[in-house]
Amino acid sequence: xxxxxxxxxxxxxxxxxxxxxxxxxxxxxxxxxxxxxxxxxxxxxxxxxxxxxxxxxxxxxxxxxxxxxxxxxxxxxxxxxxxxxxxxxxxxxxxxxxxxxxxxxxxxxxxxxxxxxxxxxxxxxxxxxxxxxxxxxxxxxxxxxxxxxxxxxxxxxxxxxxxxxxxxxxxxxxxxxxxxxxxxxxxxxxxxxxxxxxxxxxxxxxxxxxxxxxxxxxxxxxxxxxxxxxxxxxxxxxxxxxxxxxxxxxxxxxxxxxxxxxxxxxxxxxxxxxxxxxxxxxxxxxxxxxxxxxxxxxxxxxxxxxxxxxxxxxxxxxxx
Amino acid sequence: xxxxxxxxxxxxxxxxxxxxxxxxxxxxxxxxxxxxxxxxxxxxxxxxxxxxxxxxxxxxxxxxxxxxxxxxxxxxxxxxxxxxxxxxxxxxxxxxxxxxxxxxxxxxxxxxxxxxxxxxxxxxxxxxxxxxxxxxxxxxxxxxxxxxxxxxxxxxxxxxxxxxxxxxxxxxxxxxxxxxxxxxxxxxxxxxxxxxxxxxxxxxxxxxxxxxxxxxxxxxxxxxxxxxxxxxxxxxxxxxxxxxxxxxxxxxxxxxxxxxxxxxxxxxxxxxxxxxxxxxxxxxxxxxxxxxxxxxxxxxxxxxxxxxxxxxxxxxxxxxxxxxxxxxxxxxxxxxxxxxxxxxxxxxxxxxxxxxxxxxxxxxxxxxxxxxxxxxxxxxxxxxxxxxxxxxxxxxxxx
Numbered sequence: 040x041x042x043x044x045x046x047x048x049x050x051x052x053x054x055x056x057x058x059x060x061x062x063x064x065x066x067x068x069x070x071x072x073x074x075x076x077x078x079x080x081x082x083x084x085x086x087x088x089x090x091x092x093x094x095x096x097x098x099x100x101x102x103x104x105x106x107x108x109x110x111x112x113x114x115x116x117x118x119x120x121x122x123x124x125x126x127x128x129x130x131x132x133x134x135x136x137x138x139x140x141x142x143x144x145x146x147x148x149x150x151x152x153x154x155x156x157x158x159x160x161x162x163x164x165x166x167x168x169x170x171x172x173x174x175x176x177x178x179x180x181x182x183x184x185x186x187x188x189x190x191x192x193x194x195x196x197x198x199x200x201x202x203x204x205x206x207x208x209x210x211x212x213x214x215x216x217x218x219x220x221x222x223x224x225x226x227x228x229x230x231x232x233x234x235x236x237x238x239x240x241x242x243x244x245x246x247x248x249x250x251x252x253x254x255x256x257x258x259x260x261x262x263x264x265x266x267x268x269x270x271x272x273x274x275x276x277x278x279x280x281x282x283x284x285x286x287x288x289x290x291x292x293x294x295x296x297x298x299x300x301x302x303x304x305x306x307x308x309x310x311x312x313x314x315x316x317x318x319x320x321x322x323x324x325x326x327x328x329x330x331x332x333x334x335x336x337x338x339x340x341x342x343x344x345x346x347x348x349x350x351x352x353x354x355x356x357x358x359x
Numbered sequence: 360x361x362x363x364x365x366x367x368x369x370x371x372x373x374x375x376x377x378x379x380x381x382x383x384x385x386x387x388x389x390x391x392x393x394x395x396x397x398x399x400x401x402x403x404x405x406x407x408x409x410x411x412x413x414x415x416x417x418x419x420x421x422x423x424x425x426x427x428x429x430x431x432x433x434x435x436x437x438x439x440x441x442x443x444x445x446x447x448x449x450x451x452x453x454x455x456x457x458x459x460x461x462x463x464x465x466x467x468x469x470x471x472x473x474x475x476x477x478x479x480x481x482x483x484x485x486x487x488x489x490x491x492x493x494x495x496x497x498x499x500x501x502x503x504x505x506x507x508x509x510x511x512x513x514x515x516x517x518x519x520x521x522x523x524x525x526x527x528x529x530x531x532x533x534x535x536x537x538x539x540x541x542x543x544x545x546x547x548x549x550x551x552x553x554x555x556x557x558x559x560x561x562x563x564x565x566x567x568x569x570x571x572x573x574x575x576x577x578x579x580x581x582x583x584x585x586x587x588x589x590x591x592x593x594x595x596x597x598x599x600x601x602x603x604x605x606x607x608x609x610x611x612x613x614x615x616x617x618x619x620x621x622x623x624x625x626x627x628x629x630x631x632x633x634x635x636x637x638x639x640x641x642x643x644x645x646x647x648x649x650x651x652x653x654x655x656x657x658x659x660x661x662x663x664x665x666x667x668x669x670x671x672x673x674x675x676x677x678x679x680x681x682x683x684x685x686x687x688x689x690x691x692x693x694x695x696x697x698x699x700x701x702x703x704x705x706x707x708x709x710x711x712x713x714x715x716x717x718x719x720x721x722x723x724x725x726x727x728x729x730x731x732x733x734x735x736x737x738x739x740x741x742x743x744x745x746x747x748x749x750x751x752x753x754x755x756x757x758x
Binding site: 290 | 404406407409411412413416471476477478479480481484489490491492495497559560562637640707708710713714715716
């Protein structure tokens with residue numbers, strides 16, 4: 040791996056002076072923005088029908104970028120988001136904010152000779168990450184390919200999972216590749232998406248303006264948009280969430296796979312890995328020489344998707 | 360003080376007009392309201408009311424945005440002859456053309472706005488107040504250059520009109536630097552819009568260095584064609600006596616740009632199809648359909664037909680006939696709108712980076728909202744052209 044993987048380099052630390060300057064600008068701008076707030080109040084009103092609180096609506100409107108909030112602001116924002124999530128989904132939801140672990144860079148490897156196309160990973164992902172059940176937002180797409188072909192254009196995206204594995208076919212699951220050079224991050228005009236120190240590209244759902252330029256930029260079709268207001272049956276809600284990953288989303292913003300950082304930052308494994316019935320998936324810290332992922336990278340014939348695009352994925356494929 | 364009177368006279372001019380003017384504005388207002396009501400529905404339910412999907416995540420809004428940026432940029436094809444080469448015949452019509460540039464700029468911004476999932480968070484785009492990803496994001500560049508261009512065009516138009524209003528010659532030392540700046544920023548708005556697409560390695564259909572030159576060439580044919588069309592209307596309705604020589608000049612500009620555009624398009628098509636690789640799948644889908652899916656095929660072939668018909672009229676003496684000339688302009692505007700919109704933005708998404716062929720057709724609501732934006736833009740253009748004509752004909756001036 041190159042020096043680009045140095046976690047220290049990927050942490051964004053805006054200078055203090057810059058922050059206070061921004062603060063000043065923001066305060067003076069508030070008056071002007073009030074008018075804009077009036078103009079868009081229909082949108083806000085529409086998304087706040089349940090809570091009805093004007094102060095909540097204003098707090099949400101003026102909520103700062105994730106990386107610019109102070110500890111207190113963060114706590115207040117999380118408290119409000121938890122309260123609103125409860126009103127909307129009828130369930131107590133915990134929004135965590137565990138930071139990236141020191142000296143950790145997450146990597147994923149997938150053994151395509153083991154994958155049989157059951158799509159259990161997809162189900163587990165949807166359940167874990169609170170995806171909208173009305174539309175079909177899924178972070179993992181499993182392609183069914185001819186055994187001898189790697190041409191995605193001939194792949195079947197909608198094969199019958201009840202009868203797999205089909206003879207003469209292979210299965211190829213694709214999700215966010217957590218690029219070291221993520222084109223989506225470069226594309227975003229408002230820095231609503233960025234790469235964390237542990238190598239995971241995340242989205243601040245409260246900062247995204249929903250322009251979908253990142254979706255156009257992603258070579259792996261990993262970014263999904265909330266075309267409508269997400270709805271999840273109460274009993275299906277996963278209450279253990281993280282601000283940057285599986286907390287309930289709102290209409291009009293992007294979302295994506297985060298390697299389940301709400302779990303993996305606490306030492307657990309991603310939901311897709313735990314659900315895989317064939318043990319095709321290997322996850323871990325690629326900076327740890329003793330990790331299983333490192334063993335795979337060093338001893339298997341691994342390859343990466345669309346390497347020619349210089350995206351440097353941290354997702355590897357291999358076969359026995 | 361003089362300037363306040365100028366503004367006051369200008370506003371007064373908006374409210375002066377015959378039956379034709381008021382019925383035109385009335386129809387546009389109805390269409391605009393029709394669009395606004397559809398937009399309200401989109402705000403309430405989300406972009407799910409459109410035909411867009413995760414597979415094809417940009418549709419007719421961004422398509423319209425892309426072509427309108429071209430129309431906006433094309434005003435410099437009149438500014439250059441008028442203010443660099445001092446062509447007096449073009450000079451007469453340059454300010455209405457600037458009005459078109461302003462209206463097209465505003466429309467293109469509106470198309471981006473209505474495409475946003477969270478328009479309430481627009482302020483995140485403001486430098487310092489929000490977080491503007493400049494210079495990395497090409498979209499940030501586009502926001503910047505569009506605003507600069509709009510601002511420059513407004514300043515220049517107001518200055519030139521105000522001078523005329525006072526009965527004075529505009530000062531070279533004031534307008535010339537502004538004109539030079541606006542020429543560069545006009546080129547940059549369309550170049551940056553092309554880069555917005557061509558910078559995406561994920562979409563091989565867009566990822567070509569020819570995209571920016573193609574954008575410029577098509578803009579410099581369709582933009583003046585749009586303006587010529589309105590100039591012919593102005594002449595026909597006796598609103599403004601556009602001179603034959605000015606029309607001839609515009610026709611020459613349009614013809615040359617159209618020929619270059621078609622040549623570039625042909626070069627692109629050749630490269631895509633000579634060896635059909637995986638990267639030409641989008642082009643194959645666009646022109647012939649893929650896997651039995653052919654939604655864009657009628658679009659692109661109409662565009663080809665319209666472009667070629669326009670070219671035929673423009674190179675033949677047929678263009679001396681006003682009706683044919685107007686028809687050619689209309690063909691060209693629609694042809695380029697399709698070529699750069701439905702023929703460029705949409706096929707970039709098909710097949711997806713994972714090879715899925717998933718089609719896009721705009722919904723009625725999308726069309727309704729788009730028509731609303733066009734109506735607002737045309738109202739703005741009408742108003743700006745009306746004021747500038749009134750000043751030009753010295754119907755309003757400082758007394």
